[in-house]
Amino acid sequence: MADSLYEKLGGEAAISKVVDYFYELVLKDDTVNQFFKDTDMEQQRRHQTKFISFALGGPNQYSGKSMAKAHEGMKLQEVHFQAIVNHLHDALAHFGISEGDIDTALTKVATLKEDILNK
Numbered sequence: 001m002a003d004s005l006y007e008k009l010g011g012e013a014a015i016s017k018v019v020d021y022f023y024e025l026v027l028k029d030d031t032v033n034q035f036f037k038d039t040d041m042e043q044q045r046r047h048q049t050k051f052i053s054f055a056l057g058g059p060n061q062y063s064g065k066s067m068a069k070a071h072e073g074m075k076l077q078e079v080h081f082q083a084i085v086n087h088l089h090d091a092l093a094h095f096g097i098s099e100g101d102i103d104t105a106l107t108k109v110a111t112l113k114e115d116i117l118n119k
Helices: 005-009 011-027 041-055 078-094 099-110
Strands: none
Touching: 005 011, 005 099, 011 041, 011 078, 078 099
């Protein structure tokens, strides 16, 4: 049986490092950083690590809001979604994740697009 992408990437500890770097990139980007101005970033990082871990085949520790609920009222557009996808790509690449595995992860993220945009 093949390892899940979660296991292949190194589990929650490795994903936590990717998430930390991802938010470094996001918070430097004026396209999307305004969406995090009133956010407790430590809590956001923990929450996102659990969510991404689960999304990549790890244990289900995610108990947050649905994607639609979490992004309600934000009115996110394609440009915002694409910026986040680009930063996630770059964060995964920064830690030496192969393009094939990055594509797999981003394909999973793409399935959430409809629940995130224009809410």
